[in-house]
Amino acid sequence: MAEGTLCNRKMINTREALLELLADKSGKLYYEEMNQLDVQTNALAETIRATCKSRIRTWLEICTHCGLCAESCFFYLANNNDPKQVPSYKIQSTLGEIVKRKGNVDNAFMQMTMDTAWAKCTCCNRCGMYCPMGIDMGVMFGYLRGLCFSQGFVPWEMKIGSGMHRIFRAQMDVTVEDWVETCDWMREEWEDDYPGLEIPVDKKGADIIYTVNAREAKHYPEDIAEAAVLFHLAGENWTVPSEGWELTSLAMFAGDWEACKMQVETVYDAMYRLNPKQMVATECGHAYRATVLEGPYWAGLKTGKPPVDSIHYVEWVADALRTGKLKIDPDKKIKEPVTYQDSCNYIRSGGLSDAAREIMSYIAEDFREMTPNREHNFCCGGGGGLNGIGRYRQERNAGLKVKRDQILASGAKLVVSPCHNCWDAIRDLEEVYEDGIRWSFLKPLLLKMVIVPEHLKPAESEAT
């Protein structure tokens, strides 16, 4: 049973192990060790027996090999209709084979499977909408990632990500203290401009519990300040939890189901502890999917719903604009052509495309739809963790072409993108292709155009 010191089947549960893995720059040694990693075929066979049930087995069996899924996949389109990018082929030649051979596969096969599961599929679930048999290959790739993870065949960054969740209950090394301090710091920085601004931590019985993506705490703290200001202007009774503040799940991208459960349970615990009326999730797609849509199942909640009603930021914004909690200055609406990036995880998999359109109707004068759009929209190209995996940078960049063409065809150069993954992918797309495309979350745009009520303005502006 050969296992490496870094590349192995052990979970990252300690800071020491995590630091050791992080010290291996770009996973050089990690991937070298992967070449020696044995496949535990018996364990794999047992996992398949226990978890591969009629839904997936039927999908694998009744695929009529019609090929209608081909054009649904942006990787297929971006790679000049390469037949090896046909979703059916990708899943049949990986998961299909593993199931057929009852787990009896070798190292080379598992590495090929890993490369397919992370670099040829972002789990955007678009193919499932184009298959006559209702076969959702994105779901199967998610399952396959779990099999790969259990055998240690997982991209370096994904192993790190899952370890982060296990140790910090966040996708990055942000502790509860770091998080609370960041909230305090942001309040101090911004309260001069917005007197009375608060970021209440652990307030019980608030109307809203607001939860974020760890990147916001670590790299984009102004996002938290912007959220606070918008809640403040809207007059919301809100709070953030000290523990259970992080919604994302690199563990989901990694296929580490145990860590997925650990992560969402911290958020659900915060809900039980603070008893808010509603949770509002930040502008992130996979975080919403992980915590609101899939999380209840990991946590074993029989209703299939989180402990309190949970909505995505776009739902809150749409509601705030509709009810007039937030008012937009008509002169400051976006004048230039602007388009909207429908995130797979809360649009296709969450049904929130109407909220997105409603927001655009309030804030944009010249809204341009991409084609196709809503639940039929293409993945940004960086979903499913692909943005963050160095090993697959080339594949990712090639896949961005489809999104680029869609954006350019819309005639808009500004893309509203309320999803961290999409936001990153479009930023990188601009870096690679240099078309002059700009991208933004909703919060900074809203902040520029929202009307600040007189009583909430700073003292000196009242005097002028």
Next chain:
Amino acid sequence: MYQFVTGPLAWLAFIIFFFGLVLRIVLYVRGLDWKLDRVTYSVNVSYGIKGAIRSIIFWIFPFGTRSMRKNPVFTVMVFVFHIGLLITPVFLLAHNVILEEKWGISFWTLPETVSDILTIAVIVSALFLILRRIALPEVRIITNAYDYLLMVISTAPFITGFLAYHQVSGYEFWLILHILSAEVMLVAIPFTKLSHMVLFFLSRGQLGMDYGIKRGGMKGYNLSW
């Protein structure tokens, strides 16, 4: 020979076909797992049923979905193939004459010219589907011998039936072959990909429930298939 293939063998084929399909349905439903599939099948039932029905309805009518609208020729051919495959044997005059003789029951029957056209349509559309497999690289890569075998199994009763009906030389031979090939098809249905005769509805229904319950249906959003 004729007595045997239309007697015990026919009974056996129909029994295997029927109970085989029932078994497939039972096994499929029993193998659903709300936690593994991450769909609360038995909790949010009304949303699930609505999603399942939508998922089936949109896909059962030609051009009901974006996928079909994007592939019009394929859609027409697939529907012609399946309609012919299902309608012809049930409403064929000759089959109903036999039913009438044996059990004293019969369905409404198709004029013979119509069933002849339907038979030819099945064969022609099958030919198209085979050529498509060979011609399109994205279909060729996922095609294997099994796919062609299934095509042979499902069209053989039509080819042999057509030849027997038109009384080409060796009527008896074609007739027996027709009956045998139909029995092979009946037996093959539960054990092969042809089980999609029922699993299509279950698989579509399942994904519909997924969307109807978890993926937006409970937000009141009706996915456009």
